[in-house]
Amino acid sequence: MSVLAAAADTAGQPGTGEAVVFWVLGPIALAGALGTVLSRNAVHSALWLVNTMLVLGVFYVVQGAPFLGAVQIIVYTGAVMILFLFVLMLVGRDTSDSVVETLRGQRLAAIVLGMGFAGLVGAGVARATTDVVPQGLGDGAAGGNVEGIAELLFTRYLLAFEVTSALLITAAVGAMVLAHVEREPGSRPSQKELSRARFLTGDHPQTLPGPGVYARANSIAAPGRLPDGSPSPASASTGVEPQVVDELPLSRRTGGGPDAALGTLRGTE
Amino acid sequence: MTALASADQPTLADFGHDVWWIVLIKIVGIFGVLVAMTLFAIVFERKVVARMQQRTGPNRVGPRGYLQSLADGLKLAFKEDIMPALADRPVYFLAPVIATIPAFLAFSVIPLGPTVSIFGERTPLQLTDAPIGVLIVLACSAMGVYGIVLAGWASGSTYPLLGGLRSAAQMVSYEIAMGLSIVAVFLYAGSMSTSEIVAAQANGTSLFGGTGNGPGWFAVLLPVSFVIYVIAVVGETNRAPFDLPEAESELVGGFHTEYSSLKFALFFLAEYVNMVTVSALAATLFLGGWRAPWPISVWDGANTGWWPLLWFFGKVVAALFVFIWLRGTLPRLRYDQFMRFGWKVLVPTALVWILVVATMRTVSREAGLDGGVIAVFVGVPLALVVIAGLLIASRRRNRDTRVVARAAAAGALQPTGAEVLPPRGSSSAAGGFPVPPLDLVVPPSPRLRTREPVGVGAPALTTEEDGDV
Numbered sequence: 001m002s003v004l005a006a007a008a009d010t011a012g013q014p015g016t017g018e019a020v021v022f023w024v025l026g027p028i029a030l031a032g033a034l035g036t037v038l039s040r041n042a043v044h045s046a047l048w049l050v051n052t053m054l055v056l057g058v059f060y061v062v063q064g065a066p067f068l069g070a071v072q073i074i075v076y077t078g079a080v081m082i083l084f085l086f087v088l089m090l091v092g093r094d095t096s097d098s099v100v101e102t103l104r105g106q107r108l109a110a111i112v113l114g115m116g117f118a119g120l121v122g123a124g125v126a127r128a129t130t131d132v133v134p135q136g137l138g139d140g141a142a143g144g145n146v147e148g149i150a151e152l153l154f155t156r157y158l159l160a161f162e163v164t165s166a167l168l169i170t171a172a173v174g175a176m177v178l179a180h181v182e183r184e185p186g187s188r189p190s191q192k193e194l195s196r197a198r199f200l201t202g203d204h205p206q207t208l209p210g211p212g213v214y215a216r217a218n219s220i221a222a223p224g225r226l227p228d229g230s231p232s233p234a235s236a237s238t239g240v241e242p243q244v245v246d247e248l249p250l251s252r253r254t255g256g257g258p259d260a261a262l263g264t265l266r267g268t269e
Numbered sequence: 270m271t272a273l274a275s276a277d278q279p280t281l282a283d284f285g286h287d288v289w290w291i292v293l294i295k296i297v298g299i300f301g302v303l304v305a306m307t308l309f310a311i312v313f314e315r316k317v318v319a320r321m322q323q324r325t326g327p328n329r330v331g332p333r334g335y336l337q338s339l340a341d342g343l344k345l346a347f348k349e350d351i352m353p354a355l356a357d358r359p360v361y362f363l364a365p366v367i368a369t370i371p372a373f374l375a376f377s378v379i380p381l382g383p384t385v386s387i388f389g390e391r392t393p394l395q396l397t398d399a400p401i402g403v404l405i406v407l408a409c410s411a412m413g414v415y416g417i418v419l420a421g422w423a424s425g426s427t428y429p430l431l432g433g434l435r436s437a438a439q440m441v442s443y444e445i446a447m448g449l450s451i452v453a454v455f456l457y458a459g460s461m462s463t464s465e466i467v468a469a470q471a472n473g474t475s476l477f478g479g480t481g482n483g484p485g486w487f488a489v490l491l492p493v494s495f496v497i498y499v500i501a502v503v504g505e506t507n508r509a510p511f512d513l514p515e516a517e518s519e520l521v522g523g524f525h526t527e528y529s530s531l532k533f534a535l536f537f538l539a540e541y542v543n544m545v546t547v548s549a550l551a552a553t554l555f556l557g558g559w560r561a562p563w564p565i566s567v568w569d570g571a572n573t574g575w576w577p578l579l580w581f582f583g584k585v586v587a588a589l590f591v592f593i594w595l596r597g598t599l600p601r602l603r604y605d606q607f608m609r610f611g612w613k614v615l616v617p618t619a620l621v622w623i624l625v626v627a628t629m630r631t632v633s634r635e636a637g638l639d640g641g642v643i644a645v646f647v648g649v650p651l652a653l654v655v656i657a658g659l660l661i662a663s664r665r666r667n668r669d670t671r672v673v674a675r676a677a678a679a680g681a682l683q684p685t686g687a688e689v690l691p692p693r694g695s696s697s698a699a700g701g702f703p704v705p706p707l708d709l710v711v712p713p714s715p716r717l718r719t720r721e722p723v724g725v726g727a728p729a730l731t732t733e734e735d736g737d738v
Contacts, residue, residue, distance in 0.1 A: 004344035043422060047360070050415070057408075074448075078411025079441055082418065086437050089422050089430065146400050146461060 021062050029055035042088045046081060052078045067146045209235040219243065276382035277573050278468050279393035281400065287392050295396045299376050303372050306540040306585075311338035313586075314593045317390055318513030319664065321597040350530040355425030365528065365535035368416020372542040375409035378465045379549045382559045382577040394559070394578070395464060402463040403455075406550055407448055410505060413543065414440045417507070424527035435604065436507060436514035441610045443504035443511075449619035450497035454487050455624045469556030488555035488716060491723050494620045495555045497615055499591070502547040506540065508592055509718065510599035511607060518601075543710070548588035549581075556584050599619040628687060 032055065035048030053076050060069035125215075154162050189197070199205045209232050212222040221243040224235035236242045287295075312335055313326065319326030327337035352358065366592015382394030399405065414437060457460055458469035470485045489493040494529040515523030525536045551559060559577035561568075562584075570576065602610070629647070664671075 041357075043357075047419075054412075064402045065400055067404070069407050070401045073408040073413050074404065078408065078414065078444070081439055082411075082437050083420075084416055085415075085418055086434060089434060090416075144400055155619070 018062050023057070025055045035196055043085065046084050046088060050077055050081050053081065065145060067149055114202070140253075204234065211235050211237065278471065279380075279384050279398075279464050280468075281397065281398060281462055281465065283384065283393050284395075284398045284464075286437060288390060289392055290395070291387060291392050295392075299396055303376055303545060304538070305375060305546045307538055310541050310544060310589055311341070311537075312336075313589065314596070317590065317593045318597045321594075323452065338691045345530055345534040345537075348530040349528070350532065353527045356527070357425065359425040360419050360423035364416050364420035364534075365415075365418065365532045365539070368413055368539040369535045369542070371409035371412040371416075371579065372546065375406045376542075376549065378405050378547070379461050379553060380467050380558055381581055382502070382575065383572060385575060387507070393464065398462050398464045401461050402453060403461050403466070403506045403550070403554070405443070405449075406546065410440075410447075410547075411444060413539065414444075416536075416539065420528065421514075421524035424513045424524075426527050428520045429524050429526045432514040432520045433514075433541050434604075435520075436524060438608065439507070439511070439513060439611075440505055443501045443615075446497055446611060446619055447501035449506055449616065449623065451554060452500060452623050453491045453494040456623075456626055456630060457487060457490060457616070463553050463558075466554060467560065470557045486555060486557045491555075491622075491626065493618065494626075495551075496623070498551060498555065501611075501615060502551070503592070503595060504607070506547055506592075507542045508540075508544065509596035510601050512601060513604050513607060516601055542590055544589060547584065548585045548592070551588050552563070552584035553579060556588075557595050560649040584689055631650045 005254045029052045030046045032050075032052035036045050036052065039045040039048060054073065056071040057077065060066075060072055157172045209224040212224040212231070212235065220237060221240050223231035223233070223242050226232050231242070233242075314328040314338070326334065328334035330340045346607075352361065363732040375394075377396040378398055380393070380395040380398070384391055384393050386392075417436045417440070418433045421431070424430070436635070454466060458466040458471070460466060466487075470487060507514050515518070515525065517523075520526070523618045525533055528536060559581040561571035561577070561580045565580070566569050597710070
């Protein structure tokens, strides 16, 4: 904290630690931003964005706003981006952006407009910040960063804070109302009713028997056998042709090999 | 509230002045402690669960089997490292790293003890602290989610993806409950820094104008917060009964199905380090941190020097035992029940509790009342009313089951009675449920017919053969 305090005191000139952090992490943040735009894969894009957000959080901490930095990491990086990833993963991992141009000249127009927009924003920011004298934190954080933010939020900006939260809640409730499908209670059978129906009507309430690989064959094509020794048709996998299994030769010594103990396929069919 | 017990109690101003080699010692020390705690926790878990299941547990490697996890770790390092063909290579490689690093990072703000002297330098037994100390732990656990989610996605396989998605939803929702449970602690301690929260638990609240000293632990002062925290961190660390992202009966191994060798070891390490961290945070926030528990704290030297390390790790091991106890006792929840519990029970309870705590604090401050008096005359009766209400509600809900159970115990119910069952032949389904044929006879083994009984060994042979059939 001493480094940060020193950095805050010398209004205007960032401390050595702050400068080092900035020049190390700044390029990383920029690389993250470029990666977000240039990645073909949507999940990679989101990860680059996470990288940039993390660096921003560290910047906040370095500039004497530890609470903002922590909240940036917990809320934006930790919760919001995770939900983004959640949706992207549901979409599927192999969906890359299509590079086929559907509108003629779209790419050129986008480049020109993008550069124009960047020029406008850059000029505005440059004009607004050239003659500004850095103030440092001054007395704003005299009682501590957390206490300072709490006081402002709950006195001066209370109304704005509450209105924003009301807006967010309205949006969330609206989204839920739009997505919610009302079901009549009792219109869908419960799990208990379904299981009773399955046992009472179907011939086969339990899982189907597996193939007979455990008995005398290593092939999934060998049918499992019923208690009387006959092959069970239900055990055949879909898409696999059931095959008759070669039986082991009878042992001369005992008059019946190990297979004999298992019964025979031929006798019962 | 922040009355300092002694000069040994570090304050926020004490951090950030250490010599570089002290910082290095602390970093290496914390790393070593966490790895050692992981090795210990794995053996401890296997031994405790074994005792609960009346087994012996690992007893081969090292004295009484205590080096088993070390051997397992070495074995993992020498196994083949498999890269699935469909994996997204950079992300697949990064995921275990992302899971592990925040797990270690979170421990840097946990206070292990008071100010001690290391080679002549006075320094707090804590790597660092900040005005937002506890939020750093929350941020690290938020980052840890990425490791699991990305591991599931990058494996290029269905079960890991499902495990990753489950863990994303689960950890985000239980993080909310966990964060809300801590808010009441912030209110009482007046700070978010871990060292000051420990300091705030040094002195008990004064009951009845200071005649007696009530308990200082926030687990006693804020019991609802403590219970919510304990439940939420079990979900947050993906431990049983909330281990749905790696439910082996549904998802094979969950998010780490495709991982092997050192990458898998990193996930294992991260899980146990997370367990140790949340246990340490529970000790710090609710169980008085490194301060000695009551009977020991009578001794004056209990909270000075290196002794607090012992109390602290005692509390951590006790919390770890609770984790293991839960795993040995409770079956895994169904996913929808689990999410419903998190959102509809934990979060609203935490919100109401924060409201109650804030109101009580404001009232006691405005009216000039003693906190202890309010707790005794308002809090305790209110808690009794709520508990009684919950008991009555659960009894009413289980009323039908209870009536049927009593009738069945008295023999009034015949599950196979004629009026219960539809008339059916020798079918397997009776009354909607399968009943085995009641006239089953085990056929004589065909192998036995060809052999002569061979004297003494015959009975054993017979049972063995019957077992095979």
